[in-house]
Amino acid sequence: MTAGETATVDFSLQIQAVVMEDLVATGYGTQERLAITGSVATIDAPEANVGVITNVNQMIDGRVSGVRITQNSGEPGSGQQIRIRGGNSINASSSPLYVIDGIAVSNAQTEADGIGIGGSAGLPRSPLNLLNPSDIETITILKDASATAIYGSRASNGVVLITTKKGAPGDVSMEFNAYVAGGSAANSLDVLNGNEYRQFVQDQVSAGNLDPSRLAGLGTANTDWENEVTRSSLTQNYDLVFSGGIQAARFRASLNYMDQEGILLNNGLQRIQGRLNATFSAFDDILNMDLRLTSSHNENKYVSVQNAGGFEGDLLQNMVVFNPTQPVTVTNPDTGEEEFYELGPGRQSVRNPVAIAEQLQDEASTSRTLASLNIGLNLLPSLTAQLVGGVDRSGSNRRTYLPRESAIGAEWEGRALQQERDRTDITFQGTLNWDQSFGEDHRLDVVGGFETLDSDLRTFSAEARGFATDAFSFSNLSGGNIRPIVESRLEEIRLLSGFGRANYSFKDRYFVTGVYRYDGSSNFGAGNKWSSFPAISASWRISEEGFMADGPFSELRLRGGWGLQGNPAVPPYSSLITLEPGDDYVFGESSITGVNATQNANPDLKWERTEQISAALDFGFMDNRLAFTLEGYVKNTKDLLLEVTVPQPAAVGTRLENIGKVKNTGFEFSFDHVAVDNSSVTWSYGLVFDLNRNEVVDLGIQSFIANGGVSGQGQSGQNAQRILPGHPIGTFWGPEFVGVDEQGRQLFNQYEVQRDADGNEIGRTLIGTTLVPGGDDKTVIGDATPDFGLGLNSRLTWGKLDASFLMVSEVGQDVLNNTALVYSTKSNVLQDKNFLKSALDDPIGIAEPAIFSDLWIEDGSYFRLQNLTVGYSFRFGSNALRAYVAADNLFVITGYSGYDPQVFTGSDTGRNSAGGAGVGLGRSTPGLDYLSYPRARTILFGINFGI
């Protein structure tokens, strides 16, 4: 849009999801698309902002090849795992770097930690909920080493560049968007109902399999606990935007309010967010200033849903096992008041799930402000200087109270916690950009600069127990007479960088790009803080050659590149031996604060590095109405940051070392076709396809790393996966189920393993069956990584009508149905607990424990209709109104028997972050279904109105 043009809001939609606009953000500047030599994909954000979208990751899903997104759960505002071209790392984070308008922002959690009840706390919600998706203009994904190299040290997992909308000169315009959405659980678990449970117990008692005393545990009710704890949820979202200005001063201001209810009782997400983008130019555009300010406040309300299941369980686990013959509430004979039914007074390990949802109080207020000022100076026609300063500030207060009257809080006579998390990242950048043409044919574009980042994270938590009353809730910790925990912590990180990039082009036909970045991070050992990260790439637009003039191609381009990047994603102070208070001891009859070592020193700790080679072919026909891209890559990660076992004596069993190698090889394909494009009808569709092969090449002296702890009663110490050289991350490892013996006891294959002198397995012989599978009886029983992924999208406009859909699919991955493992077991009835109906059909005996084996590994392939949208546009004068109906998660085609085959567990966003990828020593554990928050199926109705 140029100055003076009337600004009208136009809701007619773009043709292609992946835009082919001229200028593309490439980090510290933009580049013409045709000149880009690396692998870069751009998403038109308004087009991808369909359905209930709370953060930017959801807009990427299924729209770019080579990028896999896994939603952590169906919880409102839940985080996502995003993997660009496979995961490189095991202990360090595999999340990409996020850059919003030129400022790298942390993807580490912003919320204060919660507490787990009989398991680990639920995963934090997405730190990217701060940014209203409606404010995003474009999302650019940098995939290969040559594209990401300018971000050097932090870029080994790819980069997501987010550009927000700015004001355009012209008349002031106003835009109002609103939707309301109704959600309900997309799937249900099939447990015994009250009558079936009563019948089962009576039959088993009659058959002599069950002690007659079990009959006493039967009530007269018929309660569908899943129905009792789920609800129809309502989500509302409103955006108000106004923008405009003159050439020298422009602005765009927006306000967003979102209120999303979860489909489980008593939880949700409320967001209020304001955003201002202001641009100012002076001295004939010699001075340009951009001010960007985003401030968001989220009110999070939680129900007790654990990340990794756990022993006694949260709301969902009790929903499955709580006795269906018992009522939700009973009348207290003494007081005459209705109260929640529990198995008894005081603490109970099996708890009424409705009471869990209604009684436990857990909420967090999280604010995040992102402010940046960008000063550009056109020093010479070909020379531009830029200075950028940015502040990313977040603060969160989490408040939890487990009331004394609840079956869980009774254990502590009320337990209250307040936890705070407060972080500040301050960035400075300075760049100089020189762009000069030499004659008609040559052009050189050079950018050089420096960047600094100072990050600090403060946490604080306090806890009180032993309350005389529930009246204080979490609001007065002095109401409890025991205050066992007061903790605080400060961590500081600094990154310093210098970088340069040169693009050279000849006749707009041959392009070469060289990048060099030199980075220092405070997190590493004294002599290893600095490292350099080079990359080089080139492209050849064959279609511009004379000999191609008459060919069928409107575009034919060959690209290739090589580069090296780093991963600084280790917690600060990782190289030092650290002493901490916390391990107290008793002398006499009082406790003495104990200080001892909590971490082993590793002065040699250094950057994990990934080397990537990639090649690509772009070709298009019919003026690129039919466009294809084929890409292939090999990524080798070395000096892998790995938590390895150390020789004893040592303060703790492991330390972080640079040992090991991981390899990712992949192929990506995408095409877009504008099938119809005339005055009344446009129709386009696109497909993205990717496959990635991951292999752990080397783990140093370790022969494997146990991973993926199984959750539930009787599962202590049981791991479902091993990270094994020669196999991908996510390899399931366990015994092979054969059948049962006469007593209904589970039998597993028993092997005799032959080993070489070094103890490596060289063969195995099946020698029979066993009741207790030992070490040699376990083997590879599955793989959680998909064979390939697919995304399919289509858009149609027909006069005033528009329609679009997005389908996503992953094929070939295995999932451990931990839910079925521990709940598809008849022996639950020995403790008056319900179980999944599927257990009635298996031969496993009523006294058998749940034993992990390949029986519980299922194919997790799925095909999901992610979104379907139909809209109609009206126009009156310069005003426009579009009304639309959309559906999210309308159906999933899958053979998987749990809630949803797309599962994730584990902590990938860790303690602190170097302004980008989450940092922590969590391990990625794909493919474990711990019965997480179920996903909703959502129908929404919305309007876009503009004047």
Add this chain to the structure above:
Amino acid sequence: MKKPGSRFSVRAAGRGPLTLLLLLPVLAVSQGCSLDENPVSVITPDNFFQNEEEVLAGLAGAYAPLRALMEDFLIMGEATTDEIIVPTRGQDWFDNGRWIELYQHTWTANSPAGLDDTNSAWEGFFGGVTDANIMLSGLEGVTVADQEIIVAELRTLRALYYYSLMDLFGGVPIVTEPVIVARPRPTRAELFNFLEQELTAARNDLPTSWPSNFNGRMTRGAADAILASMYLNAEVFTGEVSAGGLQPGQARWQDAIDAAERVINSGVYSLATDWVSIFTADNHLSPEPILVVKHLNQSGLGWNFNMRTLHYNQISPSPWNGWSTLAETYNKFDQDDLREDIFLVGPQVNLDTGEPVDERGGAPLVYGDINDIFQANESEGIRIYKWPADADRVQTDNSNDVALYRLAEMYLIQAEALNELGNTAAAVDLVNIIRDERT
């Protein structure tokens, strides 16, 4: 954003001052380009152990592993015998098959119990060794009050951790500095000799007793008790194991008698008349213990053995209903033996209220023998209730101290050694000293 090739009418006047803006970030950065780390919420050994309070905190940190190690030692030392068995109870306690493996002695290097319990004990005890080593190295070059005592205390504590390692694993690397490097294993006899030297040297600097506010710290009696225990088993520890079995090392019966005698004659300890009082929550008052693992009824500092053994409904908070004893073990005790009372068998009562207690299904709770270790029900298995619940416990934390050595064992060590030397009559007299004292 750059605009390639665009041509501006340049106004030179505006440019000079603006260029100064370039200096802004340089100024901001010049505050410090250092990437050194100066942690404030954690400490490094270089700047600790400088004064009495810091030394006490370090000592507490070095003793603290003892508490957790009770579990490792119980699992490796008792759950592998007929004293403790953990049967699978329906959905509970299968735990990857590790308890069954421990009971059946089928663990291997890569089996569940091998990976879990063996590793945990190996790393745990060595963690204690490391805590002592870090502090001993930190104390070099500084001067603090009672330095000789502190050093002797840490060497004795380290020897105690090593003794457990020698007991469980044989010869393990002897390391006295906080440096992580793979080292060859010495023979068990070499480790034995090292520990003998350490304890013999350290005992002279240790006090015979501490004021009551330091009860639980290493004493000369503790060092002698460890020595007595080591000497009694010297034949095994200094022997050689080959395919043909154990080739016993040199017996040290007289050394065992002498070390035990030093404890008995120290005048610090006496036999408790009330046997139960050695195990109750106020057992810090008992005159008998020589070396204990200290516990307190505070979060994370207490003894929770009862949680492992008792039925869900038998005490508050609800225990885990796991560990039991085999009937064969229980039956070995004479009905008149005071020690037989530590077993819970037959109809049960709530230990808080004394009222009869039911199973979760409503039937009366009656502890009995285990029929099938793979499919035990919730009431099967005789339970150990050796450490009576602390009436003032806080949740699962009871303040009962757990004795590693007490005076009665010194008499028994002497008795056993005398018997080995052929003086059975004297041995019987020593055993009867204990029997006569108990009521």
